[in-house]
Amino acid sequence: QVQLVESGGGLVHTGGSLRLSCAASGRISRFNDMGWYRQSPGKQRELVATITTGGSTDSTNYADSVKGRFTISRDNAKNTVYLQMNSLKADDTAVYYCKVTYKSTYDSPLSTYWGQGTQVTVSS
Numbered sequence: 001q002v003q004l005v006e007s008g009g010g011l012v013h014t015g016g017s018l019r020l021s022c023a024a025s026g027r028i029s030r031f032n033d034m035g036w037y038r039q040s041p042g043k044q045r046e047l048v049a050t051i052t053t054g055g056s057t058d059s060t061n062y063a064d065s066v067k068g069r070f071t072i073s074r075d076n077a078k079n080t081v082y083l084q085m086n087s088l089k090a091d092d093t094a095v096y097y098c099k100v101t102y103k104s105t106y107d108s109p110l111s112t113y114w115g116q117g118t119q120v121t122v123s124s
Contacts, residue, residue, distance in 0.1 A: 002026035002113045006098050009118030012088055016122070020083040022098030022115055032101040032110055034074055034081035038094035038120075045097065049083060065091070088122045096120050 008020040020036065035050030049062045049072040060072055071084040081098065098115035 002028060002100070002102070002111075004098050004100065004113060004115035006096070006115045006118040008083075009096060009120045011121045011123060014089060014122055014124045016088050017084070017086045018088065018120060020085070020096055020098075020118060020120075022081045022100075024079040024081075024100055024102075024113075027104045028079065028100075029103045029105050029108070031079075032103070034098070034100045036072065036081070036083045037097045037099060038092075039097070039117075040094040043094075048096065051081060085120070088120075090122050090124050092120060093122050094120060 003025045005023045033052040036048040039045040051072045052059045069087045074081045095117040097117045101112050
């Protein structure tokens with residue numbers, strides 16, 4: 001069983017910043033990737049940013065709408081992924097979900113787990 005604890009959401013004015021955190025715990029041998037997605041009312045859930053385990057360095061991927069404003073990072077010692085969000089806009093208002101893809105054991109298949117979501121509201 002895996003648990004994801006998300007934090008850092010809230011209300012901020014346009015141009016402000018927030019930092020989201022997602023701490024993973026449970027039976028995890030290694031992560032394949034960790035990421036953030038968001039969903040606004042009436043819209044489909046969309047990718048915000050992901051960070052994927054690489055050989056010597058991780059690789060990151062961002063939605064075009066957040067490039068240059070958001071930064072994803074991870075702390076492997078804490079099994080935590082972060083999303084630093086700067087220059088926030090009203091369009092960034094959404095519920096932000098953490099997602100991890102991981103292996104429970106060395107030879108197990110990849111599994112995916114979603115967090116419960118944290119609300120980010122940007123007011124103009």
